[in-house]
Amino acid sequence: MTHMRGTDAARASVPRRARIIDVAELAGVSMKTVSRVVNDEAGVLPDTRDRVVAAIAELGFVPDSRARSLKRGSTDTIGILIDAISDPFFAAFVSAVEELALAEGLSVLFASTGYDGHREREQLARLTGDRLRGLIVAPVEIGAGELQLLRRRFPVVCVDRAREGIDSIVVDDFGATVEAVEAFIERGHRRIGFIGEHTPYPTVSARFDGFRAALAAAGIPIDDSLVVEQGRSHEEHEVTELLGRPDAPTAVFCASSPATIATIHALRQGTAPMPALISFGDFEFASVFTPGITCVDQDPRLIGEATFRRLIALSDEPGSAPEHIVVPTRLIRRGSGELLAESEATPSPIGALR
Known part of the structure; x- marks a missing residue:
């Protein structure tokens, strides 16, 4: 098993290697033209070839x-x-x-x-x-x-x-979920919900296993009534029912970004108080809600x-x-996952986009 290591700062300190697209932009040609010059193919005008060669030299491009x-x-x-x-x-x-x-x-x-x-x-x-x-x-x-x-x-x-x-x-689905649920527990949460998806994939199963393991390690009994299997259709009635219960969870872990989006929609449509919320997977606009959505970032790039x-x-x-x-992965803390367990700390549904 191979693990990637390094921080954003470390990556930033390493000069980026010139790419074929950089050469193409500097020379004012297409990437296909650059490729032809690099591979010494025919069909490139002499002036164009000279511009590409000059750009390659200036950028220090190495194919x-x-x-x-x-x-x-x-x-x-x-x-x-x-x-x-x-x-x-x-x-x-x-x-x-x-x-x-x-x-x-x-x-x-x-x-x-x-x-x-x-x-x-x-x-x-x-x-x-x-x-x-x-x-x-x-x-x-x-x-x-x-x-x-x-x-x-x-x-x-x-x-x-x-x-x-x-x-x-x-990514380490199990370990990343354990870290997220432990963050809830550190803030006093004992009733923690899990919203997953109905899929045959081991990724969601591993995340659910991590959820259960973190609760067990903290001595918190597993309450299966706080587990919702959310469909891909984003139908949120089960989520709405869960969050509207008198004994609703004070924190919710969503096992995927589609499940998180469905949960946010349910919160914005209803009157349930805002629980602490962590999403497995970042998504567009996650940072512009009030509070911003805390997420386990499995960086797609x-x-x-x-x-x-x-x-x-x-x-x-x-x-x-x-x-x-x-x-x-890394846990990006934006506010929703950091809400405390006390009822007065989470009085209202998620806010509008900023």
Whole structure:
């Protein structure tokens, strides 16, 4: 198991390596033109070639030999199969991978499973029917055996969920949830709710296990009536009922950003008092509510970068042993997760956008 380490400050102190997109912007040409110059291909006007060469020299650009090896062959396309582009996490993840791919002269083709195993296989067949140079997949029902067969044709990396014998990029769902629930307990909360999603994924199960473990370690009995399995349709009636109970939880842990969004909607539509709230997963506008939404940040850009770099590494060494890379998370404290257990500390529903 490989763990990524380092802080934002440490990353900021390292000069960013010039990318192909930087060269293209400085020279005033497309990334494809830069790629042609770098690879000494025909079809570039002399003046244009001179501008690109000058930009390369000025920026100190060094082509990524591993990325170039990934492109060798009949195509320069990476396939990505995710749950849904509407999911805030995967939308940001795809954007990060696409940016890195374009910067190296590669293109991206993505499809979604809609959380459905049958559709997953149909989409996978469409993606892999093309001659891909690599595949990134967030598996729903597809097993290790099927992915290992694909791995014989091109590099394959799983994201968010692991499969035996396949490279995977994940976060510590269990440990991050324990940290979040412990933050509630430190602020005096004893009645803590869990709002998850009805999915077959081990990620949500691991988060629920972390929730139960943190309560057990603090000697807090598990109350199953405080657990809500929230559907992907964002129907919040069960959440509304939970928060409107006379013995409602004073703190709520939402196991995903869609579950958090449904919970916020329920709070804003009803009259239930605002509980302390932590979301597993950040999302757009989370910081502009009153209070801001505290979240476990599974940074999609870090995960996207780790996934892309591993895919490139596999192109150099396709027979290398699979790696299970755990990307670190952090708890972003914005106010909602820091509300105290006393009733007077949480008198009203979540406020309007700032």
